[in-house]
Amino acid sequence: MAMPNLNDMMKQLQQAGAKMQDVQKQLEKITAEGDAGGGMVKATVSGKQRVLSITIDPEILDDMEMVEDLVVAAVNTALENVAEKARQELSKAAGDMLGGGDILKNFNFGQ
Numbered sequence: 741m742a743m744p745n746l747n748d749m750m751k752q753l754q755q756a757g758a759k760m761q762d763v764q765k766q767l768e769k770i771t772a773e774g775d776a777g778g779g780m781v782k783a784t785v786s787g788k789q790r791v792l793s794i795t796i797d798p799e800i801l802d803d804m805e806m807v808e809d810l811v812v813a814a815v816n817t818a819l820e821n822v823a824e825k826a827r828q829e830l831s832k833a834a835g836d837m838l839g840g841g842d843i844l845k846n847f848n849f850g851q
Contacts, residue, residue: 763833770825774817781810783818787826791815 770787780797794814800807 759833763829766829767826770822770829772818772821772825774814774819774821776810776813776817777806781807781814783811783814785815785818785822787822787829789819789822791818 767787771784771792773782773784775782777797777800780800782793782795784792784794786792794811796807796811800810
C-alpha cells in the first residue's frame with residue numbers, strides 16, 4: 741500500500757479551505773421564504789439565518805394572537821427551507837472538494 745503524498749494532502753486541504761470560504765459567501769446570497777395561514781403571513785430569511793422581511797395580510801391584524809402564531813410558523817418554515825438550501829450547497833461543495841468521491845481514495849488510503 742502506497743503512503744499518501746503529504747504535499748498533495750496539504751494542497752487538497754488548502755483547496756478545501758478556499759472552497760469553504762466560497763460556500764460561506766454563497767450562503768450570504770441564498771434566501772428562502774416560508775408562509776403560514778395560507779399565505780396570510782410570509783417570511784424571508786437569508787442563508788445566514790437572518791430574517792430579511794415579514795409580510796402580514798392587513799385583514800388579520802384584528803387577531804393579534806393568531807398573527808403572532810402565524811409569524812412564528814412562517815419564520816420557522818423559512819428557516820427550515822433555507823437550511824435545506826444551505827445543506828444542498830454544502831453537499832455540492834463537499835463533493836467538489838473531494839473530487840466527487842471518497843476522501844480516503846483521494847489520499848490513496850484503502851487502495
